[in-house]
Amino acid sequence: MLAKVLLALSLVPALALALCQPDGQDAYNVRLSIKTALGANAYEWSESEQFLFRATLAFAMRQYTGQETFNVSSVIVCDETPRVSFWFVVTNPSNTATLIPKNTVEAAIRLSRNRINSAFLLSDKTLQFLGIPPTLAPPSQPSLPVWLIVFGVVMGLVTVGILALIISGFIERKKKEKTIEDEDEEEKQERIMENDISCQTLEGKNGVNNGAYTHDEDRLTQL
Amino acid sequence: MMAEEKNTKVAVPELGKTAEERPKWDNKVQYLLTCIGFAVGLGNVWRFPYLCQTYGGGAFLIPYIIALIFEGIPLLHMELAIGQRLRQGSIGVWNSISPFLGGVGIGSLIVSFLVGLFYNTILAWVLWYFFHSFQDPLPWRDCPLNQNKTGYIEECAKSTPVNYFWYRVTLNITPNIIDSGDLQWWMVICLASAWGIVYICFIRGIETIGKAVYVTATFPYLVLTIFLIRALTLPGATEGLVYLFTPKVEVLKDPKVWLDAATQIFFSLSLAFGGLIAFSSYNPQKNNCERDAVIVGVVNSATSIYASIPIFAILGFKATSNYNDCLDGNILSITNAFNIGDQNVTRENYDSWLNHLNTTHSQEIEDLHLKHCSIQEFLDQSASGTGLAFIVFTEAVIKMPGSQVWAVLFFVMLFSLGLSSMFGNLEGILTPLLDLHLVPKWLPKEAFTGLICLIAFSLALIFTMGSGNYWLEIFNSYVGSLPLLIIAFFEIISVVYIYGIGRFNDDIEWMTGRRPNLYWQATWRVISPLMLLIVFLAYIVVQVQQPATYEAWNPNYINFPMTETLDYPGWVFAICVLLSSVPCIFIPIVALYRFIQWIMRRVHQSQNRSPCENHAYEPELQ
Numbered sequence: 064m065l066a067k068v069l070l071a072l073s074l075v076p077a078l079a080l081a082l083c084q085p086d087g088q089d090a091y092n093v094r095l096s097i098k099t100a101l102g103a104n105a106y107e108w109s110e111s112e113q114f115l116f117r118a119t120l121a122f123a124m125r126q127y128t129g130q131e132t133f134n135v136s137s138v139i140v141c142d143e144t145p146r147v148s149f150w151f152v153v154t155n156p157s158n159t160a161t162l163i164p165k166n167t168v169e170a171a172i173r174l175s176r177n178r179i180n181s182a183f184l185l186s187d188k189t190l191q192f193l194g195i196p197p198t199l200a201p202p203s204q205p206s207l208p209v210w211l212i213v214f215g216v217v218m219g220l221v222t223v224g225i226l227a228l229i230i231s232g233f234i235e236r237k238k239k240e241k242t243i244e245d246e247d248e249e250e251k252q253e254r255i256m257e258n259d260i261s262c263q264t265l266e267g268k269n270g271v272n273n274g275a276y277t278h279d280e281d282r283l284t285q286l
Numbered sequence: 287m288m289a290e291e292k293n294t295k296v297a298v299p300e301l302g303k304t305a306e307e308r309p310k311w312d313n314k315v316q317y318l319l320t321c322i323g324f325a326v327g328l329g330n331v332w333r334f335p336y337l338c339q340t341y342g343g344g345a346f347l348i349p350y351i352i353a354l355i356f357e358g359i360p361l362l363h364m365e366l367a368i369g370q371r372l373r374q375g376s377i378g379v380w381n382s383i384s385p386f387l388g389g390v391g392i393g394s395l396i397v398s399f400l401v402g403l404f405y406n407t408i409l410a411w412v413l414w415y416f417f418h419s420f421q422d423p424l425p426w427r428d429c430p431l432n433q434n435k436t437g438y439i440e441e442c443a444k445s446t447p448v449n450y451f452w453y454r455v456t457l458n459i460t461p462n463i464i465d466s467g468d469l470q471w472w473m474v475i476c477l478a479s480a481w482g483i484v485y486i487c488f489i490r491g492i493e494t495i496g497k498a499v500y501v502t503a504t505f506p507y508l509v510l511t512i513f514l515i516r517a518l519t520l521p522g523a524t525e526g527l528v529y530l531f532t533p534k535v536e537v538l539k540d541p542k543v544w545l546d547a548a549t550q551i552f553f554s555l556s557l558a559f560g561g562l563i564a565f566s567s568y569n570p571q572k573n574n575c576e577r578d579a580v581i582v583g584v585v586n587s588a589t590s591i592y593a594s595i596p597i598f599a600i601l602g603f604k605a606t607s608n609y610n611d612c613l614d615g616n617i618l619s620i621t622n623a624f625n626i627g628d629q630n631v632t633r634e635n636y637d638s639w640l641n642h643l644n645t646t647h648s649q650e651i652e653d654l655h656l657k658h659c660s661i662q663e664f665l666d667q668s669a670s671g672t673g674l675a676f677i678v679f680t681e682a683v684i685k686m687p688g689s690q691v692w693a694v695l696f697f698v699m700l701f702s703l704g705l706s707s708m709f710g711n712l713e714g715i716l717t718p719l720l721d722l723h724l725v726p727k728w729l730p731k732e733a734f735t736g737l738i739c740l741i742a743f744s745l746a747l748i749f750t751m752g753s754g755n756y757w758l759e760i761f762n763s764y765v766g767s768l769p770l771l772i773i774a775f776f777e778i779i780s781v782v783y784i785y786g787i788g789r790f791n792d793d794i795e796w797m798t799g800r801r802p803n804l805y806w807q808a809t810w811r812v813i814s815p816l817m818l819l820i821v822f823l824a825y826i827v828v829q830v831q832q833p834a835t836y837e838a839w840n841p842n843y844i845n846f847p848m849t850e851t852l853d854y855p856g857w858v859f860a861i862c863v864l865l866s867s868v869p870c871i872f873i874p875i876v877a878l879y880r881f882i883q884w885i886m887r888r889v890h891q892s893q894n895r896s897p898c899e900n901h902a903y904e905p906e907l908q
Contacts, residue, residue: 096629098629146625148625209417217413218475218478225486
C-alpha cells in the first residue's frame with residue numbers, strides 16, 4: 064500500500080512535467096526583462112517570484128472563468144532559463160490530467176493583463192507572453208483638435224492686426240486731407256514746389272541778383 | 287477751391303499734389319536688418335549644412351569663401367549701389383540705364399512673383415507643423431491605429447511615423463504628378479494664415495516691413511544660439527560635428543563642388559530678384575553702400591556656418607540614437623534566442639558576445655538576420671530642403687526631452703527666416719509697379735498690397751492640391767535657378783559696360799566719398815561676369831545631363847518605402863521649360879520692342895523734317 068502511494072506521489076511531478084512541454088499545444092512561453100524595466104531596482108528572480116507568478120495566473124483564471132477552484136498548483140512551470148523565460152501550462156482543477164485550452168488561457172491573461180504586469184512592476188513589453196500581442200493604447204482624441212485652436216488664435220490676431228492697420232491708415236489719410244483743406248492761401252503757396260524751389264520764393268523776389276554782373280557804376284566816368 | 291493765379295510765369299501744379307516723397311527707412315539699422323533678413327533665409331539652414339557635409343566638410347569652405355569674395359560681394363555691392371543712386375525699383379533702374387534693358391527689370395519682377403508663390407507655401411507647411419507642435423505627444427511620434435484597432439496603419443508601419451505624418455497627414459500626396467487630387471482644406475487654411483501674416487507686415491510697404499524686421503531678422507539668431515547650447519549637450523553631438531567639419535581635401539578636385547559653391551553663394555544672397563535694388567532705393571543717396579554690401583555678404587555666410595553647427599550636432603544625436611536603437615534591437619534578438627540573462631549583453635560587450643557566438647553557434651546567428659548597425663551609415667542619411675526640416679529634424683526632436691518646446695522654437699525660427707525673405711520678394715514686385723505709376727492714385731497702398739497678396743494666394747492654391755509638392759519642386763528647380771543667373775549676368779554687363787564703369791565709379795565716389803578700389807574694379811569688370819558666365823554654362827551642362835525625373839511617394843510601389851523615380855510627362859516638362867524661359871524672354875522682347883519704336887521714330891522724323899525748323903528751340907506753348 065505504502066509503495067503504491069509512494070509510486071503515485073512520485074508519478075505526480077513526473078506527470079506534471081510531462082504535461083508541461085515547451086512548444087506544447089496548450090503551453091505558453093513567458094519572457095521577463097526585469098533589469099531592462101527596473102534598472103538598479105531590479106529584483107532577483109527566485110522561487111518565491113515564481114510562486115507569485117503562478118498565483119497571479121491562477122487569479123487570472125479565476126477572474127475569467129468565475130470558478131474559484133483554480134489554485135497555485137494548477138499552474139505548472141517548466142524549462143526555466145537564466146534569461147528569465149519559461150513555459151507554463153494550466154491544468155483543469157477538476158481533472159488535473161487535462162489542460163485548459165490555449166484560447167481560454169489567452170483570454171484570461173488578456174483580461175487581467177494589467178494586474179499581472181503590476182504584480183511584477185513590469186509592462187506589456189517587459190513581461191512578454193509570446194503569442195499574445197500587447198494591447199495597443201487607444202489613440203487619445205480630444206474633442207477639438209489642438210492645432211485648430213492654435214490656428215484660431217493666430218488667425219484671430221492676424222485679422223485684428225490687419226483691421227487695425229487698415230483703419231489707422233484710413234484715419235491718417237483723412238487727417239492729412241483735412242489739414243490740406245484747412246490750409247489757407249499762404250501756406251498752400253509755400254508748400255507748392257516747382258523744381259524743388261518753393262513758388263513763393265520765385266514769385267516774391269524779382270529774380271536773383273547775380274553778383275558777377277553788377278555794374279559798379281562809380282568806376283565808370285559819367286557822361 | 288482753385289488757387290488764384292497772380293501770374294503765369296511758373297506753372298503751378300494742381301491742388302493737393304506735392305512732390306512725390308519717396309518713402310524712406312526710419313534708420314540705418316532697419317535697412318541693414320531688412321537686407322540681412324532677405325539674404326538669410328531657409329537655404330542658410332537647410333541647404334548649406336547639407337552641401338558642407340556632402341562636399342568634404344571643412345574643405346567646402348574654401349570654394350565657398352572664394353565664391354563669396356569674387357562673385358557674391360561684388361554683385362551685392364553693384365545692386366545696392368545702383369538702386370541707391372537711381373532711386374527706383376528694378377524696372378525703373380534698368381529703364382534709366384537704357385530703355386533697351388527694361389526686360390531685365392521685368393524678368394526680376396516675374397521671378398520674384400513666381401518664387402514668392404512657392405516660398406510662402408513652404409511657410410504654410412512650417413505653420414502647420416507649428417500648430418501641431420503644441421500636442422503631447424507630438425503627432426509624428428506614433429503611428430495611428432488602423433480601422434479595427436488591431437495594428438498600425440500599413441503605410442505608416444512600412445515607413446516611419448515621421449514620414450507618414452509628412453507625406454500622408456500633411457501633404458496627402460498623390461502617387462504621381464498627373465493625379466492632382468483635391469484641394470486639401472487644412473493646407474488651404476494654413477496658406478491663408480501664412481499670407482495673412484505676410485500681409486500684416488507688408489501692408490504699407492517698407493513702413494511696416496521696417497518695423498517687422500526688428501523681430502523677424504533677429505529672432506532666428508536667438509533660437510540658433512539656444513539650439514546650439516542644447517545640441518552640444520546631447521549625446522552624439524560630437525560625432526555629428528566631427529563628421530560635418532572633417533575636411534576631405536580631395537573633394538576639391540571635383541568641378542561640381544566649385545559649381546555648387548558658386549550657385550549656393552549666388553542664390554543665398556538673393557541676387558537678381560530686384561528686392562535688394564528696391565530696398566536700397568529707399569536710402570538717402572549719401573550712404574556708404576560699400577560697407578553695407580560687405581556687412582550683408584559676410585553676415586549671410588557667417589550665419590550659414592553658425593547655423594550648421596547646431597543642425598549637425600542634432601543630426602549627430604539622431605544618428606547616435608538610431609545606431610543605439612539598431613544595436614538594442616540586435617541585442618534583444620540575441621538575448622531572446624540564446625536565453626542569455628537580461629542585460630548581460632550590453633552595447634559595450636556586444637561585439638565580443640557576437641564574435642563568441644559566431645564561433646559556437648554560427649548557424650543560429652545567421653538565422654537571426656541581425657541588422658548591420660553602422661553609425662557612419664546613419665550619419666550619411668542626411669537630407670536637405672524640406673526633407674531636413676520636416677522629416678529628419680522632426681525625428682530628432684521626438685527623442686529630445688521636452689520635445690514640444692524644441693519643436694515650437696524650431697518652427698518659429700524657420701517661419702521668421704522665411705518671412706523676412708518673403709519681404710524681399712514682395713518688395714521686388716511692389717516697388718517697380720509703384721515706380722511705373724501703374725497704380726491709380728485713388729487706390730490706397732493697403733489695398734494694392736492686399737491685391738498682390740490675394741492674387742498670389744489664389745495662384746498658390748495649386749500647391750495645396752494632392753500633387754502640390756511635386757509642382758513646388760518644379761518651381762523650385764526651374765524658376766529659382768537659371769533665370770536668376772541670366773538676369774544677374776545682364777545686370778552686371780549693363781552696369782559695367784552700358785551705364786559705364788567710369789560713370790558708376792563717379793556715382794559711388796559721390797555717394798560714399800571714396801572711389802572704389804582695385805578689388806571692386808577687377809571683380810566688376812572681369813572676374814564676376816566671367817564667373818557668372820562659367821557658372822551659367824556649367825549649370826546648363828549639368829542640367830542637360832540629368833534626366834527629367836522626380837521622386838514620387840507611392841504606397842503601392844514594390845520597393846516602398848523607397849520613393850519611386852518617375853519621368854515628367856511631356857506637358858509637365860513643357861511647363862518646366864516655360865518657367866525657366868518666360869522671365870528671360872522679356873529681355874530680348876523688350877529690346878526688340880524698343881528697337882522697333884526707335885526705328886519707327888527715325889522713319890517718322892526723316893519724313894517730316896523741314897529744313898527751316900530747329901527742334902532744339904521749340905517755343906513754349908502759351
